[in-house]
Amino acid sequence: MSExxxxxxxxxxxxxxxLRLLLERGxxxxxxxxxxxxxxRPSLSEHLRVLKEAGLVVEQPVxxxxxxxxxPEPLREVVDWLTPYERFWRDRLTRLREVLAEVPDE
Amino acid sequence: MSDTIAVDEFLPHPPATVWRALTDSDLLARWLMPNDFVPEVGRRFTFRTDPRPGQEFDGTVHCEVLDLDPPRLLRWAWRGGRLDTVVTWTLVAEGRGTRLFLEHAGFDPDDPIQRRTRDLLAGGWRSHVLARLRETLRTP
Structure with missing residues (x-):
């Protein structure tokens, strides 16, 4: 579960x-x-570790x-959540699943 | 150019049952919204929900049945607020159940919400977007 x-x-x-700094300055x-x-520095390193584990930054020894x-790839998942209609439909499909559980199959 | 939302869901029921939930006005009201839907091509109908003045939406979705091919395909025009879109349901038998595909097409890419999404990816990182994200997480 990366989300x-x-x-x-x-x-x-x-x-x-x-993330903003990396976005703006490479x-x-x-x-x-x-x-x-x-x-x-150790506090900052801890934040970098969390970002790395979330797949939002990569570390390269030079x-x-x-x-x-x-x-940026994991941000695409986040953007899905930000699209209100996508959320709307996902919520409604969950409700459809619940309604179907109460309806006898044809 | 327009943007499309595509979502699919496996439902452990045969297509005929899923079709009923999509085309029976009372069942539709239970999972989607109160409506006066009649399964007939060309028929106009509405869904009613809460108005969202911020999105210039008065709470009524004006729809029209564009296509009806039981139990495979159902297509509605979906208009309300600034939206002039098309919703397509496709049912495909899968094992003992049905895979239901939803495509909601015709979103204007210049709409502020779409633009904000693109800006986020393009680099405009905004705290209000992230604040909304946290709200989303709190919603069960």
Whole structure:
């Protein structure tokens, strides 16, 4: 189940800010990202770990540093949730399933 | 160019039963919306729901039966608010049940909601979109 991970990852403002930075500036080493936040490095690394586990960022070792970049694919799932009519139909189909359970088959 | 929503669902009932749930006005009201549907090509009917003034929608969906091929295909014109769209139901027997395909076509890609979705993917990252996302998660 990747979906809840994506939602949980996006629920935090620091992690959203990290994604925005990667979106706007492309791949970044962790010390560059750290310049934007008042928190200590281990806290930021923890946020990066959550993003990585949600599949939203990838980490690539280059020389002695690690570059982080955005991986937008999981966001497509999120966008599905944002399309109100898609949600509407999914809800209604769930209700259809419930109604059918009470109707004798022909 | 227009945008389409496609959703499908496996239902553990034969197509004839699923067809009834799609074409019997009372059953339709139980899972979709109150309506005055009559299964006849060319027939106009309405669904009634809550108005959404923010979307210029007064709560009435004006429909018309465009196609009817029991128990395989049902197509409605679906108009309301800013929408002028077509809903197509396709039933395909699958094992002991039915796979029901829904296609809702004709969304205007320039509609603000569609545009917001595209902006998100294209890079316009907005906190109000994410706030809505969290609301969605709280809805059971």
């Amino acid at each position: 809840p991970d994506v939602f949980a990852a996006l629920a935090n403002p620091t992690r959203r800010a990290v 791949e970044q080493p962790v010390h560059r990202l750290a310049e934007h936040f008042a928190m200590r 020389g002695r540093q690690r570059l982080y970049s955005l991986r």
